[in-house]
Amino acid sequence: MTEKLSDIARKTVLEPLIADGWTVDEDRDAISKTYKFDDFTEAFGWMTRAALWAEKWDHHPEWSNVYNKVEVTLTTHDVGGLSSLDAKLARKLDTL
Numbered sequence: 001m002t003e004k005l006s007d008i009a010r011k012t013v014l015e016p017l018i019a020d021g022w023t024v025d026e027d028r029d030a031i032s033k034t035y036k037f038d039d040f041t042e043a044f045g046w047m048t049r050a051a052l053w054a055e056k057w058d059h060h061p062e063w064s065n066v067y068n069k070v071e072v073t074l075t076t077h078d079v080g081g082l083s084s085l086d087a088k089l090a091r092k093l094d095t096l
């Protein structure tokens with residue numbers, strides 16, 4: 001069962017993500033990042049790879065794409081805030 005991150009876990013888990021360009025939206029208890037690519041093909045290719053991981057892990061990003069830019073927000077709808085699944089998916093997205 002997925003649970004919201006505790007205050008202690010939150011600090012440990014979020015710090016490295018913030019260092020890698022993720023920002024925390026405290027109001028929504030979500031993290032966001034904008035990825036920029038050379039062109040649409042690169043952006044959409046990345047989204048396709050990301051979508052396969054999201055489906056595999058049954059954890060899906062909120063995202064939008066305009067040409068070479070992809071804006072991603074991660075939060076766990078089932079618990080109404082950030083969980084370890086968001087951190088796991090964020091780390092994966094950063095490696096794709």
Ligand SMILES: C[C@H](O)[C@H](O)[C@H]1CNC2=NC(N)=NC(=O)C2=N1
Binds near residue numbers: 078
């Ligand atoms: C039924 C299904 O497992 C759930 O609705 C999953 C699907 N993908 C999800 N994605 C995200 N981001 N949060 C969720 O709580 C969530 N729940």
